[in-house]
Amino acid sequence: MTTYIIRRILISIPVLLGVTVLNFFIVQLAPGSPADLYLDPNASPDYKERVEAALGLDQPIIVQYLNWLGQLLRGDLGLSYVSRAPVADVIGARIGPTLLLMGASLVVAYAIAVPVGILAARRKGTWADYTVVGGAFFGVSVPNFFLGLGLIYIFSLQLGWLPTGNMVTIGGGGGGLWDGLSHLILPVIVLSTAIAGNMVRYVRSSMVDALSEDYIRTAHAKGLAPGVVTRKHALRNALIPLVTVLTVDLAGLLGGAVVTEQIFQWPGLGMLTIQAISSRDYSVLMGVNLIAALAVFGANLLADIVYAVVDPRIEYS
Amino acid sequence: MGSLLQVRGLRTEFGSDAGSAVAVDEVSFDLDRGETICLVGESGSGKSVTALSIMGLLPRNGRVTDGEIRFDDVSLLDLSEPEMRENRGNSLAMIFQEPMTSLNPVLTIGDQLTEGMLLHLGLSRQDAAKRAVELLELVGVPRAEQIVRDYPHRLSGGMRQRVMIAMALSCSPALLVADEPTTALDVTIQAQILALMKRLAAASQTATILITHDLGVVAEMADKVAVMYAGQVVEEADVFELFDHPRHPYTVGLMKSIPHLGADDDARLESIPGSVPALANMPSGCRFQDRCPSVMDRCRAERPDLLETSTTGKHLVRCFLYSGEQAAVRDETTTAVAS
Ligand SMILES: Nc1ncnc2c1ncn2[C@@H]1O[C@H](COP(=O)(O)OP(=O)(O)OP(=O)(O)O)[C@@H](O)[C@H]1O
Ligand SMILES: [Mg+2]
Numbered sequence: 001m002t003t004y005i006i007r008r009i010l011i012s013i014p015v016l017l018g019v020t021v022l023n024f025f026i027v028q029l030a031p032g033s034p035a036d037l038y039l040d041p042n043a044s045p046d047y048k049e050r051v052e053a054a055l056g057l058d059q060p061i062i063v064q065y066l067n068w069l070g071q072l073l074r075g076d077l078g079l080s081y082v083s084r085a086p087v088a089d090v091i092g093a094r095i096g097p098t099l100l101l102m103g104a105s106l107v108v109a110y111a112i113a114v115p116v117g118i119l120a121a122r123r124k125g126t127w128a129d130y131t132v133v134g135g136a137f138f139g140v141s142v143p144n145f146f147l148g149l150g151l152i153y154i155f156s157l158q159l160g161w162l163p164t165g166n167m168v169t170i171g172g173g174g175g176g177l178w179d180g181l182s183h184l185i186l187p188v189i190v191l192s193t194a195i196a197g198n199m200v201r202y203v204r205s206s207m208v209d210a211l212s213e214d215y216i217r218t219a220h221a222k223g224l225a226p227g228v229v230t231r232k233h234a235l236r237n238a239l240i241p242l243v244t245v246l247t248v249d250l251a252g253l254l255g256g257a258v259v260t261e262q263i264f265q266w267p268g269l270g271m272l273t274i275q276a277i278s279s280r281d282y283s284v285l286m287g288v289n290l291i292a293a294l295a296v297f298g299a300n301l302l303a304d305i306v307y308a309v310v311d312p313r314i315e316y317s
Numbered sequence: 318m319g320s321l322l323q324v325r326g327l328r329t330e331f332g333s334d335a336g337s338a339v340a341v342d343e344v345s346f347d348l349d350r351g352e353t354i355c356l357v358g359e360s361g362s363g364k365s366v367t368a369l370s371i372m373g374l375l376p377r378n379g380r381v382t383d384g385e386i387r388f389d390d391v392s393l394l395d396l397s398e399p400e401m402r403e404n405r406g407n408s409l410a411m412i413f414q415e416p417m418t419s420l421n422p423v424l425t426i427g428d429q430l431t432e433g434m435l436l437h438l439g440l441s442r443q444d445a446a447k448r449a450v451e452l453l454e455l456v457g458v459p460r461a462e463q464i465v466r467d468y469p470h471r472l473s474g475g476m477r478q479r480v481m482i483a484m485a486l487s488c489s490p491a492l493l494v495a496d497e498p499t500t501a502l503d504v505t506i507q508a509q510i511l512a513l514m515k516r517l518a519a520a521s522q523t524a525t526i527l528i529t530h531d532l533g534v535v536a537e538m539a540d541k542v543a544v545m546y547a548g549q550v551v552e553e554a555d556v557f558e559l560f561d562h563p564r565h566p567y568t569v570g571l572m573k574s575i576p577h578l579g580a581d582d583d584a585r586l587e588s589i590p591g592s593v594p595a596l597a598n599m600p601s602g603c604r605f606q607d608r609c610p611s612v613m614d615r616c617r618a619e620r621p622d623l624l625e626t627s628t629t630g631k632h633l634v635r636c637f638l639y640s641g642e643q644a645a646v647r648d649e650t651t652t653a654v655a656s
Contacts, residue, residue, distance in 0.1 A: 214413060215418065215422070221374060221405060223405035224406075224436065225402065232424075240423070312422070313422055
């Protein structure tokens with residue numbers, strides 16, 4: 001198992017490198033340069049050139065990339081082109097809020113999706129099943145921004161129950177528990193709706209498959225109560241394929257977080273990404289991309305490990 | 318006291334969008350303690366549905382709509398589902414055809430083996446675990462102490478079927494239903510498993526319903542045989558009687574289709590021409606009429622009943638060819654009762 005993990009990590013290094021190369025060049029394809037935003041539009045071309053030289057932007061792209069990579073190997077993500085603060089610090093300040101938002105959304109989504117999916121599978125072909133499938137379809141297909149704006153309109157603007165955005169009330173009497181929660185509710189609903197919708201469909205079909213297996217009939221033939229058969233015999237098997245779904249979800253979640261954080265002005269990595277893109281802050285953007293790639297890779301590795309734990313048929317050597 | 322198991326006029330239907338289809342109709346047979354009955358017949362003749370009806374394990378769209386199943390003088394069809402669950406895995410046990418998929422891949426052999434004992438026998442975990450090892454040794458699984466901690470994927474098909482047998486026998490059932498328990502196994506393993514079942518059933522006086530379409534297995538295992546065709550029992554007799562004097566044209570056809578040792582190499586195996594009618598359009602009259610070499614006008618008009626044809630032993634046949642003998646038997650019994 002340990003050798004397997006080490007091998008996986010070693011294999012992932014070239015993949016991660018590839019991701020950084022792609023990121024770097026795609027970012028460079030965007031028109032304009034950080035210096036444009038950095039400088040007064042009336043600054044002389046001469047001055048602009050000097051600034052670009054100072055930032056290293058005058059060098060060929062390959063050289064810029066190798067410089068960046070060299071820094072990275074020394075554990076340095078560089079300085080933000082915009083604020084001149086270390087990228088590591090800029091990102092570090094944003095990770096907490098994003099983890100809070102994504103974690104809460106995942107928990108909520110799974111807490112809803114797993115029991116609902118099981119219910120639909122056990123009542124397959126009844127109105128309860130159709131309702132669940134329809135609801136899940138709605139959850140998957142409603143766009144984040146649409147749901148987000150709709151919720152803000154109803155609960156913040158019309159009813160005035162919940163804040164429109166941010167993590168705490170700005171200038172308010174400091175973040176109490178309710179203050180924090182009230183800011184969390186709407187973004188979590190938006191982010192968890194899509195995950196839950198997806199998840200319900202996976203849980204349901206995975207559970208329908210498990211319930212039709214021969215060993216379920218064996219379990220019934222032993223005289224076990226239906227609840228025991230579902231929980232002990234079907235659920236364990238049904239949850240195994242969902243480990244993969246969880247990791248795929250994580251990638252989708254990162255994308256969803258970008259949009260959701262922007263709508264709710266949630267000060268996390270997603271919002272930072274949008275800011276970095278619009279200010280051509282390449283170094284921050286590269287840092288965020290690297291973190292995202294690492295997260296997805298880490299989730300995949302974790303999934304493989306979890307697989308080996310929950311499925312006795314899998315043995316890594 | 319009657320037999321351990323009495324099945325009378327069993328009818329099982331499956332509902333679908335297109336209406337309901339009768340998969341098993343007028344199935345009757347008796348079974349005593351320690352006795353083995355084989356259900357034989359082509360694919361789709363209703364053998365599995367009969368077994369599942371007795372176990373109360375029909376799929377959700379299936380339902381017993383007529384008849385009676387008495388087990389140990391209790392009418393199983395009148396039991397509630399929780400009452401039925403107390404019997405299932407306990408006094409009524411079942412083994413399935415597919416050993417490779419009938420065990421849960423994520424639970425240990427020991428866990429699956431002890432489940433029934435914990436539920437029905439109220440054993441403690443230690444006692445159940447001990448008995449699990451004993452059971453595995455009984456069914457000839459080597460290294461039983463380690464196997465209980467292993468997962469099913471490590472075992473071969475034959476070993477898994479032994480585990481299934483151990484599981485079925487764990488609560489000392491009075492009736493064991495085995496639905497083609499060896500069909501998925503290769504021939505040598507098949508013989509071992511059958512020998513094991515025979516030995517264990519004899520030792521514990523367990524009645525067995527053995528489903529098969531292999532007449533060789535029937536000859537080896539059965540005390541008596543019920544031949545099924547298109548959802549009905551068409552002939553029922555003791556195994557020797559049936560092999561010596563098959564009566565129903567379908568049974569005769571089946572017998573001709575088994576290879577005989579010592580027969581000429583170029584002696585062709587006969588198979589019965591035609592195929593089983595679909596559930597949705599059963600012919601009126603005898604269900605075998607379209608494939609029957611001795612079909613008569615009457616067979617197309619009336620439905621034959623399963624009747625006694627022998628005055629000496631038990632031999633039931635559902636065929637008009639024997640209506641003369643059947644009438645004679647009937648007369649004799651009424652005279653006997655009258656005198
Ligand atoms: N769940 C079901 N829904 C509808 N019809 C069914 C269902 N299960 C079985 N049947 C029908 O019942 C009839 C009898 O099936 P059964 O499985 O008892 O046959 P069998 O004699 O066991 O055949 P085999 O030798 O292939 O196992 C078949 O015509 C089949 O199509
Ligand atoms: Mg069958």
